[in-house]
Amino acid sequence: MLTAVKNQGRVSFLSIKYALMQEMLNRVTFFTNILFMILNNASFIIQWIVLYSIQNNVGGYTFKQILLLWGIAAGTYGFSHFFFENAYDLSQIINEGKLDAYLVQPKNVLLSSITSKVKTSALGDIFYGYIMCFFAGLGVVDILLFTILSIIGGITLTAIAVLLGSLSFWFQKADMIAESGNGFMTNFATYPDGIFKGIVKVLLFTLIPVGIVNYLPISILTEHKVEFFFLIFLFMIAIVFFAFFLFYRGLKRYSSSNLMSMRI
Amino acid sequence: MSVIEVKNLQKTFRVKKKESGLKGSLKSIIKPTYRQIEAVKGIDFTVSKGEMIAFIGPNGAGKSTTIKMLTGILYPDSGDISILGLDPKKERKKLAYEIGTVFGQKEQLWTHLTPYDNFKFFGAIYDIPEEVVERKIQELKEVFELEEFLNTPVRNLSLGQRIRCEIVASLIHEPKILFLDEPTIGLDPVVKENIRSLIKRMNKEYKTTIFLTSHDVGDIEKLCKRVIIINHGELVLDDTMENLKYHYLNKKMVEAKMKEKVNLEEEEGITILKDKGYNLKIEVDTTLKSVADALKLLNPDNIVDINISNIPLENIITEIYKKEEEK
Numbered sequence: 001m002l003t004a005v006k007n008q009g010r011v012s013f014l015s016i017k018y019a020l021m022q023e024m025l026n027r028v029t030f031f032t033n034i035l036f037m038i039l040n041n042a043s044f045i046i047q048w049i050v051l052y053s054i055q056n057n058v059g060g061y062t063f064k065q066i067l068l069l070w071g072i073a074a075g076t077y078g079f080s081h082f083f084f085e086n087a088y089d090l091s092q093i094i095n096e097g098k099l100d101a102y103l104v105q106p107k108n109v110l111l112s113s114i115t116s117k118v119k120t121s122a123l124g125d126i127f128y129g130y131i132m133c134f135f136a137g138l139g140v141v142d143i144l145l146f147t148i149l150s151i152i153g154g155i156t157l158t159a160i161a162v163l164l165g166s167l168s169f170w171f172q173k174a175d176m177i178a179e180s181g182n183g184f185m186t187n188f189a190t191y192p193d194g195i196f197k198g199i200v201k202v203l204l205f206t207l208i209p210v211g212i213v214n215y216l217p218i219s220i221l222t223e224h225k226v227e228f229f230f231l232i233f234l235f236m237i238a239i240v241f242f243a244f245f246l247f248y249r250g251l252k253r254y255s256s257s258n259l260m261s262m263r264i
Numbered sequence: 265m266s267v268i269e270v271k272n273l274q275k276t277f278r279v280k281k282k283e284s285g286l287k288g289s290l291k292s293i294i295k296p297t298y299r300q301i302e303a304v305k306g307i308d309f310t311v312s313k314g315e316m317i318a319f320i321g322p323n324g325a326g327k328s329t330t331i332k333m334l335t336g337i338l339y340p341d342s343g344d345i346s347i348l349g350l351d352p353k354k355e356r357k358k359l360a361y362e363i364g365t366v367f368g369q370k371e372q373l374w375t376h377l378t379p380y381d382n383f384k385f386f387g388a389i390y391d392i393p394e395e396v397v398e399r400k401i402q403e404l405k406e407v408f409e410l411e412e413f414l415n416t417p418v419r420n421l422s423l424g425q426r427i428r429c430e431i432v433a434s435l436i437h438e439p440k441i442l443f444l445d446e447p448t449i450g451l452d453p454v455v456k457e458n459i460r461s462l463i464k465r466m467n468k469e470y471k472t473t474i475f476l477t478s479h480d481v482g483d484i485e486k487l488c489k490r491v492i493i494i495n496h497g498e499l500v501l502d503d504t505m506e507n508l509k510y511h512y513l514n515k516k517m518v519e520a521k522m523k524e525k526v527n528l529e530e531e532e533g534i535t536i537l538k539d540k541g542y543n544l545k546i547e548v549d550t551t552l553k554s555v556a557d558a559l560k561l562l563n564p565d566n567i568v569d570i571n572i573s574n575i576p577l578e579n580i581i582t583e584i585y586k587k588e589e590e591k
Binding site: 003007010011014015018021022100101104105107172251252253254255256 | 335357358367377
């Protein structure tokens with residue numbers, strides 16, 4: 001069992017390494033992708049600087065908390081998209097019958113498929129997360145905590161993408177649902193939760209768990225609430241199990257295809 | 265000893281029915297209707313160890329669906345499959361260690377990596393220790409003559425070189441059965457011949473069982489001793505290549521250059537394929553008339569040159585496909 005996990009880890013690592021090597025084929029594109037993502041994220045913070053020059057508190061968040069919110073949003077997004085980019089293309093992979101190549105290999109189909117593509121610009125998001133930590137004035141221990149929270153959040157985001165992508169085993173055109181669902185997770189991630197009330201707030205901690213991926217980590221980072229840490233960790237474990245369950249349930253319905261294709 | 269056993273294998277796909285145009289699309293959104301397509305309708309066959317078998321049929325016959333069920337890609341609706349004693353449905357990972365697959369239409373290699381790096385990656389996928397992979401690469405490099413391009417990125421290789429690498433990648437873990445789905449698609453005749461001789465060599469040297477699907481009659485004729493034909497999801501023929509060629513249709517082709525014109529139009533058992541005066545091409549049905557009798561009709565003294573041959577395999581297969589269509 002342990003050897004199998006070790007071997008799977010080795011293959012996933014090699015897969016990510018080779019996918020990164022592919023992205024690095026063009027040096028200029030590689031670096032500009034990362035740089036532009038940092039600049040793109042930075043442009044959004046300007047509106048918050050303007051807002052906080054007028055008032056000190058927006059939705060219960062201080063400016064430091066906003067910086068951390070952006071940091072966590074970028075960190076979780078970056079971690080998920082860099083290591084598991086194909087989780088976001090899962091609908092397409094299923095619809096176009098591209099799971100065949102992974103199904104004939106003696107490895108975990110889901111892990112093999114989601115780790116075979118990286119998104120370079122997501123590295124820019126990860127860097128941006130740390131830049132925000134720096135401006136928020138986090139110490140070394142908190143930066144380490146930020147890293148752990150980004151990884152937990154990133155895995156949770158990936159599991160959500162897998163859940164949404166797996167719907168394609170049942171519904172044609174489920175890619176649109178997946179796109180919207182993943183969009184929700186990103187769009188709500190950079191606003192303080194205090195501005196949301198009632199049903200929207202309930203949704204943000206249940207059906208669209210932005211609250212668990214992004215808002216609770218802010219409380220953990222600023223108020224060191226250990227109970228929240230366990231909560232998000234347990235949520236991650238539960239949703240990962242659910243994602244694997246749904247994917248493998250759907251895999252029985254997989255219909256492949258005869259489209260001509262190549263691994264690029 | 266059977267390495268593949270298939271019993272009453274079935275697979276049905278559900279496809280949405282849609283009328284043409286925008287109205288049809290609206291209708292299918294409000295009240296979708298589906299139709300069932302029976303891709304494989306309860307087929308049975310077995311394959312013995314070391315056999316080279318051609319699994320053929322026209323487009324949409326159920327070949328790919330069957331091969332995908334045998335390799336664990338698709339779940340069958342019903343029926344039993346046993347590959348080397350393993351059930352692909354329940355033991356997909358275990359089975360993957362024992363079989364190799366090459367899909368001519370789907371590339372499995374990373375195009376930006378060299379074949380060497382790809383083979384190393386495949387070695388890791390099959391949990392093979394580094395030094396064993398290295399030794400295997402060196403061995404396969406010799407057999408498949410990869411020396412020249414072993415360190416060239418796959419994207420820069422010709423199609424023939426790529427297919428050779430695809431086959432090598434599928435052999436790294438020394439599979440007992442190799443499933444080849446149209447391995448020579450899109451290749452020129454020289455490269456095709458090269459790939460065929462390599463597959464033959466592999467079967468001879470490693471005793472690998474070969475399960476081949478192809479539309480290329482050359483692949484089938486030159487590689488396989490047994491042929492299974494599938495059409496409309498049903499097996500229509502399972503016989504040796506020899507029987508297929510010499511007994512299934514019992515026909516010979518006679519091409520003759522004559523001194524004088526001969527009229528064979530009314531003759532039983534003879535079909536005139538081409539009649540250009542002194543050049544004649546006829547098909548003799550040997551169940552109705554022997555070749556000797558056909559030659560007597562032509563009159564040996566009247567013949568300048570003659571060629572008697574079997575019906576090309578391609579014609580035989582086409583004939584079988586057509587017969588099935590007519591049923």
